[in-house]
Amino acid sequence: xxxxxxNREGATVARSSWVDEWAQYGTCSGSDPDALFVQGAxxxxxxxxxxxxxVIAECLADSLDNHTEFGVWGGMxxxxxxxxxxxxxxxxxxxxxxxADRTRRVLSAS
Numbered sequence: 001x002x003x004x005x006x007n008r009e010g011a012t013v014a015r016s017s018w019v020d021e022w023a024q025y026g027t028c029s030g031s032d033p034d035a036l037f038v039q040g041a042x043x044x045x046x047x048x049x050x051x052x053x054x055v056i057a058e059c060l061a062d063s064l065d066n067h068t069e070f071g072v073w074g075g076m077x078x079x080x081x082x083x084x085x086x087x088x089x090x091x092x093x094x095x096x097x098x099x100a101d102r103t104r105r106v107l108s109a110s
Contacts, residue, residue, distance in 0.1 A: 017099070017102065017103065017106070018058065018095070018098075018099045018102065019055055019058055022055040022058035022059060022062070023055075023059075025054055025055045026053055026055050026059060027049055027050065027052065027053035027054075028049050028050070028053070031049065035049070036049065036071050036072045036073075037070055037071040037072075038072075043072060043077045046072040047072050047075050047076070047077065049072070050072065050074060050075035051075065053075075056074050056075055057074065057098045057102065058074075058095075058098075059073050059074040059075075060073060060074020060075065060076060060081075060094070060098070061074070061094040061095040061097075061098045061099075062074075062095070063076075063081060064081060064084065064085060064091075064094040065093060065094050065095055067085070068081070
């Protein structure tokens with residue numbers, strides 16, 4: 001399965017694997033960044049921006065690997081990310097974990 005993504009400037013990339021320069025392809029690209037750095041109930045609304053994003057896994061892996069403390073990243077709030085990191089302390093690279101999972105899914109779909 002190959003996904004074709006276009007950033008705000010019109011550049012396209014076809015991918016069936018990991019995207020290194022993911023930020024430019026995010027659904028949130030071009031929107032007000034402050035909208036993703038909210039607290040309380042507004043976080044649930046901010047998370048909706050992430051749903052259906054073509055680079056949600058890349059975003060989440062980056063935030064987990066870098067222990068990003070604030071904001072909604074990859075569809076998760078800071079509290080949700082802290083809880084995940086606490087539940088899975090042995091994961092040394094979320095990118096490696098997510099990338100391997102994506103590769104398995106692509107191979108099993110072919």
